[in-house]
Amino acid sequence: MSSEAGITAAGVVRSFGSVRAIRAIDFEAPPGEVTALIGPNGSGKTTLMLILASLLAPDAGTVRICGVDPLVDPLAVRRMVGWMPDTLGVWDSLTAREILQTLAACYGLAPPERERRAEELLRLVRLEDLAGQPARVLSRGQQQRLSLARALIHDPQVLLLDEPASGLDPGSRVELRSLLRTLAGLGKTIVVSSHVLVELDAIADRAVFVKRGKSVQTQRLVDAGTQRRTYRICAEPIEPLLEALSRHGFGFTSSAQTRTNEVDVVLDGTAHAAWLLRTLVEADVVVSAFAPAGGALEETYMTLEVGAE
Ligand SMILES: Nc1ncnc2c1ncn2[C@@H]1O[C@H](COP(=O)(O)OP(=O)(O)OP(=O)(O)O)[C@@H](O)[C@H]1O
Ligand SMILES: [Mg+2]
Incomplete structure (x- = not known):
């Protein structure tokens, strides 16, 4: 793992017209750990994640994803990042399997590899039985699991998950937790935003708290004993x-x-x-x-x- 693995962001600022979505955020997510991004509605979590995913440009500040500046080389960042948005946004008429295979093609996987990867991920998120159904018939929790599979399609080094547990039943939440711990154990950098703090307690190694567009505190959960x-x-x-x-x-x-x-x-x-x-x-x-x-x-x-x- 290079010394540049993980995410660093400093002095990030972003407005939408007169709305100052992010006023000043410093953020770090080291490899091999799950970092929780915590803050109330409208505090800038999704905006920050979009910036980290290279999908939105900051007005100011520096961002490095495994050493790469998303403004300079967004494609390199997208190859490294798996992004699970909080809105489902599935292609309605494609099946779960077709969605995963199409995305695998977009990421440049060869045809046999596309199929293998799609089946592997369908199994991982327990959607094998529904793989041939149009995505629109999937329940919210099932679409959420498909969205997670989609984020993992290119085996990314960095995972950005925006409210990944919303809509999941308790069993699926436990599975998500153990999956994220496993991926962190493989050295991946994982960022999870959520409002379900009890859940984050169980999976996060560290947490960054944001409030009204500012990062206000970082906490290591191993320090929780003191x-x-x-x-x-x-x-x-x-x-x-x-x-x-x-x-x-x-x-x-x-x-x-x-x-x-x-x-x-x-x-x-x-x-x-x-x-x-x-x-x-x-x-x-x-x-x-x-x-x-x-x-x-x-x-x-x-x-x-x-x-x-
Ligand atoms: N495209 C946009 N245009 C205008 N305002 C926006 C846009 N995106 C976000 N905002 C505003 O920026 C602020 C931060 O929004 P953001 O979605 O980042 O919050 P959040 O922390 O993810 O909230 P939630 O917990 O509800 O998901 C909010 O006031 C929001 O209304
Ligand atoms: Mg949000």
Whole structure:
């Protein structure tokens, strides 16, 4: 893998008329990792992905995809990048198989190789049984799986997936997760935008948060153990828990989201949490649940108030 593998973008700016879709985004996605792109509706995620895919030019800033500037050599970038858009955009009257074979031809695969690759991907996304159907009859989740197969057709080094899990049933989501982990394990660079933060917790190595067209924070998920997080603790009865927490100087809250026998406590990472759990159990508190109240990414999202406009 060359030292130039992966994605770097610095100082990216892009407006659409008077709408400043991207004001200032710095973004990196190293090879071999899944990078999550997280931000509320309209924060510039799709715009950034289009720029990274060489499908839209930035007004300012530098972008390198495996060392290549999309403005200088868009075709080289397109050979390296697999792009899964959030809109389905299938060719309605072609079958799933024909769509994949046609795209394989566009990417220059020889005829026998086109067929082999199309069948391989139809199997991968479990569409073999529907391969001969016109794409328009596929359900939303099936079209989404076809869209993923399409993005993988030329075995790209870089994968840009815009809301790939939307419309997928739980089983397909699990499959998508394991596929992305496998591809990252092969050294590919993977960028996933999603609003389903719990899902990203399970697959992302790192996350870039954007807010109103600006990159506001980067987080490594392996660091999540030291992150200050809200834990939800459930005890029956609750009184001994409240007494023990007060005795050790812990503040706690209960909210509309907590049940009557639950409280939320902010803790400084997993070591702190382990200590508190041991202390509670030793104090004979009957702890029936003790876990982070939300995912690590959700916690950052809320503290950054990324969601607040
Ligand atoms: N072609 C366009 N013409 C005009 N405005 C646009 C265009 N594309 C995007 N925008 C605007 O740019 C901003 C960023 O849009 P973008 O689609 O990148 O957001 P997003 O983070 O992907 O949102 P979502 O989570 O809803 O997908 C929005 O205010 C949007 O209305
Ligand atoms: Mg979008």
